[in-house]
Amino acid sequence: MRQPINIPTDGSGTMMLMPAREGTCEICATAHKPELPHNAQSLFYQTRFNIEHGRAPDWRDAMAHCSDEMRALWTEQLTARGVDVEGGAINPAKTARKAR
C-alpha cells in the first residue's frame, strides 16, 4: 500500500505528500529519462518543489540537473514555443496570439 512521504520544508519540519505513481519520476511524477528535465508543468512537481524550497519552480529549476547541452536544447525549444524561460515562465505567453 502506498504511504505518504515526508518532505523536508525550507523552514523547519516536514510536510506529507503522496508519492508519485510507480514507474514515474519521484520528483515530478512524470515518466521521463533521468537526463531529461523534470516536467515543470506538473502539479506534483510544483507542489513538491514549493514544499522543499518555499517558492514556485520554473523550467530553470526543472533543468538544473541536466547537462549544459540538454539545458541549451530545451531552452531553445521552449523559447521557440513562446515560453520566456529566463523570465521564469512555465507556459507560452498568451500575448503570442495575434490580437486582431
Ligand SMILES: [Zn+2]
Ligand atoms: Zn522528473
